[in-house]
Amino acid sequence: MSQAILSVRGLRKNYGGVPALQGVDFDVARGEVCGLIGPNGSGKSTLFDCCTGLQKSDAGSVLLKGMDITHWPMNRIAREGRLLRSFQKTVVFPTMNSEENLVLAGQMARFPGIASTFSVGATSRARVKALRERARELIEVSGLSRVAHLPAGNMSGGQQKLLQFASMLMPEPELVLLDEPLAGINPILIEKVIQCIVSANKDHGITFLVIEHNTDVLMNLSHRVIVLHQGQKLADDTPEAIVRNPQVVEAYLGG
Ligand code: ADP
Numbered sequence: 144m145s146q147a148i149l150s151v152r153g154l155r156k157n158y159g160g161v162p163a164l165q166g167v168d169f170d171v172a173r174g175e176v177c178g179l180i181g182p183n184g185s186g187k188s189t190l191f192d193c194c195t196g197l198q199k200s201d202a203g204s205v206l207l208k209g210m211d212i213t214h215w216p217m218n219r220i221a222r223e224g225r226l227l228r229s230f231q232k233t234v235v236f237p238t239m240n241s242e243e244n245l246v247l248a249g250q251m252a253r254f255p256g257i258a259s260t261f262s263v264g265a266t267s268r269a270r271v272k273a274l275r276e277r278a279r280e281l282i283e284v285s286g287l288s289r290v291a292h293l294p295a296g297n298m299s300g301g302q303q304k305l306l307q308f309a310s311m312l313m314p315e316p317e318l319v320l321l322d323e324p325l326a327g328i329n330p331i332l333i334e335k336v337i338q339c340i341v342s343a344n345k346d347h348g349i350t351f352l353v354i355e356h357n358t359d360v361l362m363n364l365s366h367r368v369i370v371l372h373q374g375q376k377l378a379d380d381t382p383e384a385i386v387r388n389p390q391v392v393e394a395y396l397g398g
């Protein structure tokens with residue numbers, strides 16, 4: 144795959160005697176939404192840990208935009224790779240409204256880009272204007288328009304979650320790794336998070352790698368799905384082929 148934004152080769156990770164990853168290979172193409180599924184304990188989160196520098200792998204390599212990041216520290220991977228992971232806590236400021244929150248999220252980005260006011264000068268009007276426009280777009284896409292004027296602290300828990308999700312997209316990362324983004328949220332919110340992902344992907348070219356147990360949603364959202372089983376890649380195919388793959392059905396989907 145010539146357009147790979149992320150390439151994982153022969154990745155291995157043991158925790159004590161427990162093999163979490165046993166030689167995993169895959170590519171994520173720039174611009175795609177790639178799903179990652181597998182039973183509990185199959186190594187999905189460990190894979191994210193090794194790609195983001197949170198854990199050191201024992202063997203193998205990770206390439207991000209062609210750069211060998213295998214031994215890079217976490218903050219360098221995030222900054223130079225423009226890679227974000229969902230659990231990196233985004234703070235919602237309760238006295239600020241949605242637009243103010245989002246503009247601030249863009250200003251606080253750890254990597255430079257069109258949305259970062261740190262890269263050229265914090266007072267640049269053009270940058271603040273660009274941030275405001277992006278914030279308004281995200282407010283609309285995430286369905287927060289009706290409550291966007293409220294201080295975030297007065298919005299519902301679900302609305303605050305959406306605002307957090309939108310804040311993560313403000314600095315325009317190139318690759319976002321989402322670990323169960325829909326866990327514990329209601330169906331309406333699920334729909335809106337999906338809209339944010341689809342719009343970020345289609346309109347801004349942001350690439351996503353998504354771990355998610357809600358198989359119906361994931362199959363609809365993903366262009367391609369990778370299946371992990373006991374620390375190994377079991378399948379890597381279109382969603383249509385994955386749901387019909389007998390090995391995948393037996394290991395995971397069959398329940
Ligand atoms: P998944 O995200 O697919 O549920 P994990 O990557 O969390 O799987 O776990 C894979 C295996 O590695 C499991 O056996 C788990 O118990 C083990 N594991 C994960 N993280 C750690 C850790 N920090 N320390 C020790 N063992 C771990």
Ligand code: MG
Nearest residue numbers: 187188189322
């Ligand atoms: Mg996990």
